[in-house]
Amino acid sequence: MGGITKAVIPAAGLGTRMLPATKSQPKEMLPVGRKPCIQYVVEEMQSCGITDVLIVTGSTKRAIEDHFDENLLLRAELMAGNKTTELDKLSEVDAIDIRICYVRQRLPTGMADAVELARGFVDDEPFVLALGDTIIHSESKTAMLCRLMDRHLKMGPKATIAAKRVSGKDVSRYGVLDVEPIGEGLYMVKDIIEKPRPEKAPSNLTISARYVLEPAIFDAIDKTPKRRGEKLFTDCLMTLSKAGRVLALENRPEDAVYDIGSPELYARAFVAFALKDPAMAGAVSDLLSELKSQQT
Numbered sequence: 001m002g003g004i005t006k007a008v009i010p011a012a013g014l015g016t017r018m019l020p021a022t023k024s025q026p027k028e029m030l031p032v033g034r035k036p037c038i039q040y041v042v043e044e045m046q047s048c049g050i051t052d053v054l055i056v057t058g059s060t061k062r063a064i065e066d067h068f069d070e071n072l073l074l075r076a077e078l079m080a081g082n083k084t085t086e087l088d089k090l091s092e093v094d095a096i097d098i099r100i101c102y103v104r105q106r107l108p109t110g111m112a113d114a115v116e117l118a119r120g121f122v123d124d125e126p127f128v129l130a131l132g133d134t135i136i137h138s139e140s141k142t143a144m145l146c147r148l149m150d151r152h153l154k155m156g157p158k159a160t161i162a163a164k165r166v167s168g169k170d171v172s173r174y175g176v177l178d179v180e181p182i183g184e185g186l187y188m189v190k191d192i193i194e195k196p197r198p199e200k201a202p203s204n205l206t207i208s209a210r211y212v213l214e215p216a217i218f219d220a221i222d223k224t225p226k227r228r229g230e231k232l233f234t235d236c237l238m239t240l241s242k243a244g245r246v247l248a249l250e251n252r253p254e255d256a257v258y259d260i261g262s263p264e265l266y267a268r269a270f271v272a273f274a275l276k277d278p279a280m281a282g283a284v285s286d287l288l289s290e291l292k293s294q295q296t
Helices: 037-047 062-068 072-080 084-094 111-116 144-155 168-173 216-223 233-240 263-276 278-295
Strands: 006-010 052-057 099-104 127-130 134-138 159-165 175-183 186-194 205-213 246-250 255-259
Touching (some): 006 037, 006 111, 037 052, 037 062, 037 127, 037 134, 037 144, 052 062, 062 099, 072 084, 127 144, 134 263, 144 246, 159 233, 175 246, 186 233, 233 246, 263 278
Parallel strands (some): 006 052, 052 099, 159 246
Antiparallel strands (some): 127 205, 134 255, 175 205, 186 246
16 A cells, blocks of 8 residues: 545634634634644644645635635735745645645535545545644654554554543533543544443543544445434444444644633633744733732
8 A cells, every 4th residue: 555645624614613613714714823724734734744634625715725726916925025934834734745626515514425425536445534724733853643643554454543532521522432442542443432421431542633544434425324414434434343443542642732612722722822822821820820820
């Protein structure tokens, strides 16, 4: 089996939990620090050797396409004004060396339908599925996604899922994995329970926004019945498990996951990345200290 060079990024959801900020702009384009969330995701794909990305968009997502396109007028204005710092920031986007394609999901009918739209793009190759509203930042040299891809190629399952542990009270936000350990940080998935009550959860190991999938996922989507009017992607994964193993690789402590799907999670992500930015860190740190002193 060769390397994995293709990735699919679903970004067609309505982002209703982030209203009104997402009324007319994509959730994936909300800034986290000074970059939109989806830019971190695409940069992560490039760092792990991905060369082709398909972004699944919707009717209100044109800003994503515009962001990754060349803006000659903006560049000319910055050059005319000798705004070198701003030019450097613009060049960060232009330096992304990935072919990005787009397909529109006409209705927000769930992730399984979004993945189904990638059938022709995948062309019978294993591929990465990465959620466009979740950043996985690693402080180590080897990113979580790179490890996930490597383990998938070595083990040969039908799917390999990134997983993280959460506190017991938070499991109801996630797809929770019922697993059997087969190695250090590696598990065979026996079942996936979608957003269970804490007392019903089989573990505190949850799906973490990154997958490596074989093309067999498309047949699994076809065979999976709908629930509540749509096909749940977790159900599709369990259908896929009937054709071969589905594995889960647990992230390490240095693999921080930032989901911007709700206001409180978005605030956490923004502050975390602002503190990593030398141009913002001082002001944000001072503000946090000031607010803390006001509460004591």
